[in-house]
Amino acid sequence: MPQSEVECLRDEVLKLNRIGIALTSVHQLDQLLDLIVREARALTAADAGSLYLREGERLRFAVSQNDTLRQRLGEAGERALFSSFTLPINERSIAGFVASTRRNLNLADVYRLPAGVPFGFNPDFDRRNDYRTVSLLAVPMLDAEERVLGVLQLINATQHGQVIPFHERFEDLVRSLASQAAVAVRNAELTQELKRVHLDTIYRLSVAAEYRDHDTAMHVRRMSHYSAALARRLGYDAxxxxxxxxxxxxxxxxxIGIPDAILLKPGRLTPEExxxxxxxxxxxxRILSGSDSEILKLxxxxxxxxxxxxxxxxxxxRLRGEDIPEVGRIVAVADVFDALSSKRVYKGAMGMDEALSILQKDAGTHFDPRCVSAFLDIRSEVADIAQRYRDPDVKTA
Ligand SMILES: [Fe+2]
Structure with a gap:
C-alpha cells in the first residue's frame, strides 16, 4: 500500500475514533442524531444528509441537513423545510431497501438507477426545494445485536465544488460510524427511558406521602415544572x-410522618398541632439525607x-434572605403559587392573576423578590404548565 494511502487510512481511523468519543458524550437523543449526520457528512464531504429511525415496521424521517439549502434560505429556512414522515420497511424505497436487506447502497446518480433494482428514488424533496440529488450513500445503523435501528443517508459527495460519487472506501467507514452511532442511540434511548421511569417513581412516591393530604397527584407535577422553569429563568444550566x-x-x-388526625383535620390547627x-x-x-445522589442531596x-x-x-x-438555599426559595414560590391557583377540596381556585398578585405582595416578606420577579417573567410558561397538568375535575365539598 502506498504511503499516502496508509496515511489517509490512519487519518480516517483517528477521525472515526474521535467521532466515537463525541457520540458517547451526548445523551440527548435529538442532539445525538444531529451530531451523527453532521459527523458523517464531514467525513465524506457530503452536501446533505438525513437519518431515519426505526419505529416498529416503519422508518421515521428524523433528521435532515442540507448545506446548499441552508446557504440559500438560512438556518431557520432550512429547518422550516423539515417535515417528518414515515416509510414502510420494504424494498421499494432506498432507505426501506437498506433497512430490510441491511446492505449499503452507493449510487452514483439517483436519477439513473441501475437496471433491475427494486427501489425507486422519490424526487418530491428535490422538486419542492429546487434541489438536485445526485450521488447517495445509504447504510444501515446496526446495534451490537445486529438489529436495524435506522438508516443513515448521505447525499452529494463534493470535491472542488463539484458533485462526485461517494468513494468506495467510504462505505465501510460510514457503516462503522453508523454502528457506533446505533450503540449511542440505543444508550440514549435507554437513558431517556430510565429518566422517565425515575421521575414517574418520584412522582408516585411523593403522591403516596401526600395522598392523605388534600393535594392532588397533579400538584407535585405542576410545582416541580414551575420550579424547573423558574430555575431556568434564574440562569441555571440544563x-x-x-x-x-x-x-x-x-x-x-x-x-408521611404526620399523624392523620393532624394532617387531615378539616378545621384550624391548634398551636400544638x-x-x-x-x-x-x-x-x-431526614428521610432524604445521607445519599450520594446529587438529586437526593438537592x-x-x-x-x-x-x-x-x-x-x-x-x-x-427561621433562616433569612440569602441564608435560605436558593432552591428552597424557588420551591417556596412554586409551591405557594400552585396552592393558591389550584382547586382543593376545601376551596375553589383563585385566578392566575390573583395568585401572582399575592406573590408580588409577599415579595420581600415571604418570598425572595428576585424569584417572584422571575416567576412573573415566565407567566405564559406557567400558564402552559398549569394547563398541561390540570386536575381532573375535583369535586368541591
Ligand atoms: Fe411543605
Missing part, C-alpha cells in the same frame, strides 16, 4: 434545571427549606 425538576416533587415527603405539622420539613430531610435541601421565609419568619430554622 443539568441543574433537570435536577430541580427531579428534586422538587419530594418537598413534602416528610408529611401546628407545631407537629411544622415538623414535616425536618422529617423529610431534595433534602428542598424538603428542609421550602417553608423558610425571606424575612426570617418561616420554619423550621
Amino acid at each position: 443539568r441543574r434545571v433537570e435536577q430541580v425538576l427531579y428534586a422538587s416533587p419530594m418537598h413534602d415527603v416528610g408529611k 401546628r407545631e407537629v405539622m411544622q415538623q414535616h420539613p425536618e422529617i423529610g430531610s 431534595s433534602e435541601v428542598v424538603a428542609l427549606t421550602h417553608h423558610e421565609k425571606w424575612d426570617g419568619t418561616g420554619y423550621p430554622r
Whole structure:
C-alpha cells in the first residue's frame, strides 16, 4: 500500500475514533442524531444528509441537513423545510431497501438507477426545494445485536465544488460510524427511558406521602415544572434545571410522618398541632439525607427549606434572605403559587392573576423578590404548565 494511502487510512481511523468519543458524550437523543449526520457528512464531504429511525415496521424521517439549502434560505429556512414522515420497511424505497436487506447502497446518480433494482428514488424533496440529488450513500445503523435501528443517508459527495460519487472506501467507514452511532442511540434511548421511569417513581412516591393530604397527584407535577422553569429563568444550566425538576416533587415527603388526625383535620390547627405539622420539613430531610445522589442531596435541601421565609419568619430554622438555599426559595414560590391557583377540596381556585398578585405582595416578606420577579417573567410558561397538568375535575365539598 502506498504511503499516502496508509496515511489517509490512519487519518480516517483517528477521525472515526474521535467521532466515537463525541457520540458517547451526548445523551440527548435529538442532539445525538444531529451530531451523527453532521459527523458523517464531514467525513465524506457530503452536501446533505438525513437519518431515519426505526419505529416498529416503519422508518421515521428524523433528521435532515442540507448545506446548499441552508446557504440559500438560512438556518431557520432550512429547518422550516423539515417535515417528518414515515416509510414502510420494504424494498421499494432506498432507505426501506437498506433497512430490510441491511446492505449499503452507493449510487452514483439517483436519477439513473441501475437496471433491475427494486427501489425507486422519490424526487418530491428535490422538486419542492429546487434541489438536485445526485450521488447517495445509504447504510444501515446496526446495534451490537445486529438489529436495524435506522438508516443513515448521505447525499452529494463534493470535491472542488463539484458533485462526485461517494468513494468506495467510504462505505465501510460510514457503516462503522453508523454502528457506533446505533450503540449511542440505543444508550440514549435507554437513558431517556430510565429518566422517565425515575421521575414517574418520584412522582408516585411523593403522591403516596401526600395522598392523605388534600393535594392532588397533579400538584407535585405542576410545582416541580414551575420550579424547573423558574430555575431556568434564574440562569441555571440544563443539568441543574433537570435536577430541580427531579428534586422538587419530594418537598413534602416528610408529611408521611404526620399523624392523620393532624394532617387531615378539616378545621384550624391548634398551636400544638401546628407545631407537629411544622415538623414535616425536618422529617423529610431526614428521610432524604445521607445519599450520594446529587438529586437526593438537592431534595433534602428542598424538603428542609421550602417553608423558610425571606424575612426570617418561616420554619423550621427561621433562616433569612440569602441564608435560605436558593432552591428552597424557588420551591417556596412554586409551591405557594400552585396552592393558591389550584382547586382543593376545601376551596375553589383563585385566578392566575390573583395568585401572582399575592406573590408580588409577599415579595420581600415571604418570598425572595428576585424569584417572584422571575416567576412573573415566565407567566405564559406557567400558564402552559398549569394547563398541561390540570386536575381532573375535583369535586368541591
Ligand atoms: Fe411543605
